Amino acid sequence: MGQFIQQLINGLTLGAVYGLIALGYTMVYGIIGMINFAHGDVYMVSAIMAVTFITLLSALGISSVPLMLVLVLVIVIALTSVYGWTVERTAYRPLRNSTRLAPLISAIGMSIFLQNMVQITQGARVKPVPTLLPGSLELFTANGFTVHLAYTQILIVLVTVALLIGFTALITRTSFGRQQRACEQDRTMTALLGINVDRTISLTFMLGAALAAVAGVMVTVYYGVVDFSIGFVAGIKAFTAAVLGGIGSLPGAMLGGLIIGMIESFWSAYLSPEYKDVATFVILILVLMFRPSGLLGRPEVEKV
Amino acid sequence: MGLLITQPKGAAQRLKDGVGAALIALVLGVPMLGLATADVGGALAVITRWPLLAGFVGVVFVGRLFFQWLIDIFSLRKKRREQARPAVAKSRPWLTWIGFAALGLAVMLPIAFSGNRYVIDTATTVLIYVMLGWGLNVVVGLAGLLDLGYVAFYAVGAYSYGLLSTHFGWGFWQTLPVAGLLAASFGLLLGWPTLRLRGDYLAIVTLGFGEIIRLILLNWTEFSGGPNGVNSIPRPTFFGLPFKPDSDDGATFASFFHLEYSPDHRVTFLYYLILALALLTNLFVSRLRKLPVGLAWEAVREDELACKAMGINVTNIKLSAFAIGAMLGGFAGVFFAARQGFISPESFVFSESATILAIVVLGGMGSQLGVVIAALLLVVLPELGRDFSEYRMFLFGAAMILIMVWRPGGIIAKREPTLRLGAAA
């Protein structure tokens, strides 16, 4: 029982992170109908930047943890958005009217490029950062197993919930949200109505990158170790989450993230930790085979 | 690095554009080039590299202006060329000649560099990639299916030989067809449920499949030896004659031909072996391309719905491309295991799939000769210097983006028709 609750908490935390990354996949997919293969690496870039700025700010003598967190979040979100913008501008926009294979390949090229760029400029070693928020709440003890709720876990869940509320408001209440949804429906018509489609797509990439940046900072704070290769697996898992929830559906991405986080957490605890990644891949393949529209997505009608 | 395509502009606008690109480069560069974290005395510390960042920003600024200028010239030329383009697809015999010349060079290479083991070894590696490239070209170039887990089939081939030879004493030639069939079955197994999916879903599923195979090989120690892999895999023999120093137990290659034993014999033999396998692959694929199935692969790449309307079973066509590509990958894997004598999951990581994909993409999707040129570039360039090999994947990634943006067809972009009415008459 105790271990079960513990895994539930761990799974929830992990799921929140996957959900944040999955939102980026789902938004970009919604607007351009393509998977952003470089999204996992944008997340990795943000985590590496979080390490740099946490180290830099502590060297500059900032000791207040909340201030530090806010500063790091703001800086990393801003910089990562520019990375998201650049990804769209170089790997997607020039190919918008190209064959269907071309943007996929350029995006994979971008993913390989980003990963190796970080390896070259930042080094291949694992980067440890000191824990910003040490300690945890002891919830209860059952059968000699104490269930912990780490402060970082509380932080991650709180930040994720706050972001989701803000984000939903952005999509449903603001003019950007309306333009974004209009582009999803019909890009040509939206352009004819005088809306700057290019700008909307750019902003969507930036927004996706910003959410990935939050996930990157949270993961850095939570695990305390980051390296250049984390984007690959996290990317696939978040993508699986997006597909599981129904690609194109924002609540679906979050739901999918939570499910994938739970599965990973329970699988590692009760079955075999070595095969936890295999479990995700198998889920991905099964979902795509049997329910490609996911849990909350709408089925696609092929246009003839 | 950022903005690549724009309209021709005036000087002031160009300058503004260059400054914009430089500013973006600055923002992108600060956290990656300007700042870095490094281990200083046991703890992480931030180091700064402002000169590097300044250099990068400068290069982007100048490069942006230069490329703008270049694009203007190119787009003008392209317009002129398009106006002059003849309607009928021209036959290009010189490509065939280049092909034959390359073949001649390949055959002569061990003679020209006899005794230079390094050159022959590198050439063997190039040929492995050429063969893999030709195999993947069926899937990506002809059928237009993006397979990001091609290395899984290569691994199936390699482990088939590794395990069958060490456990059951199977020989190279015995294993080759079995491994090919096994790899093809894996291709069908993966393709059957997933080939109905959209292109980008297929890409990510194949990526996942490649990782599943690698993770299983890594973790299922009783079966595959886990991270230690499979050791002392027997080397291929020359029709039963082993390549080893003279000894009492039976004839060897050297004793049979009354030669003095030299380890170079095996290296040379392996080179010719992969050359023969690669040529067979080429022959096989070029013949298939001219058959109905090859034509249907390309038609599926061009328009699936139109294929269905013509009564073509699109799933079967895709499956056949997938299975044949997988089989060729399996063959290459068998050779790889036989050549190395040792295999481990390390050799079958995603970056290997990415390298093969880069070869196909850079060479020109669907072009056989393009694959050779790209394989040569991608294998030989990193050999030129240690520094270069560190930047290998980095440059592949960049090249994939640039090629897609500027020349989506690759080095050899133009497709050669499979038949002509004039020639057929």
Add this chain to the structure above:
Amino acid sequence: MSALNPHDPASPLLLEVENLTMRFGGLTALDNLSLQVPAGKVTSIIGPNGAGKTTFFNCLTGFYKPTEGSVRMHHPQRGPMLLNQMPSYHVARKAGVVRTFQNIRLFPNMTVLENLMVAQHNALQHASRFSLAGLLGLKDYRQAREAALEKARTWLTRLNLLDRADTVTGNLSYGTQRRIEIARALCVDPLLLCLDEPAAGLNPRESAELNELLLYLSREHGKGILLIEHDMSVVMRVSDHICVLNFGHKIAEGSPQHIQQDPHVIKAYLGEEDKDTEEAAA
């Protein structure tokens, strides 16, 4: 109503559509549509934009699964078959119903001849024994290939495309691409040819040629032709039978003369009934 006699020996019944309904969510694109299409005749489907004409084609050719109703093909050799239960490629391969697309769907990077050879894929693939005989270059396969080339050459000649045979289709003009698409469909040996707006974008000379071709195919080759078209100069000249759709309903059916005078049709096209237009139509 000049309904067709399905037992007319000169034009045996090919396709029988009964109570076809197609719904997308709340939208009913086709409502209880019934239609009979004979061999050797041109049957046209007309109606304003959004009337459900292309949806009807998609239901016939297996691209959509109709919500209700049946589409039965009476194959002269293979007997009756239900198209609405077949996968789309079987519709062309087994039932001999082949379509073209409103927005031309050729294989743009392949030559005209290659497009026509792809259309003969099933016969050739069979002759190549799934590539084995083809790889070995056996006689059977070579003969089948010659026959396929001959068929391609025949249709290319008939459609005035012979000099374009080795050209990449993507570079050709719109009108030429339309003709290639028809030639490609003909290479599948259809019993029933479904053409989706074949005259769209053609100049007057080209559309006159199209008229002649449609009459030739139906009269000389006995092919059934199902035509969606907006160009009334084509529809009225070549059709034996016209079915008018509006908002998914069949509002009229009959000979061209009959349709031109039908008040429902005039209302659907011109908005409301009005003495002048009725006189003009008559």
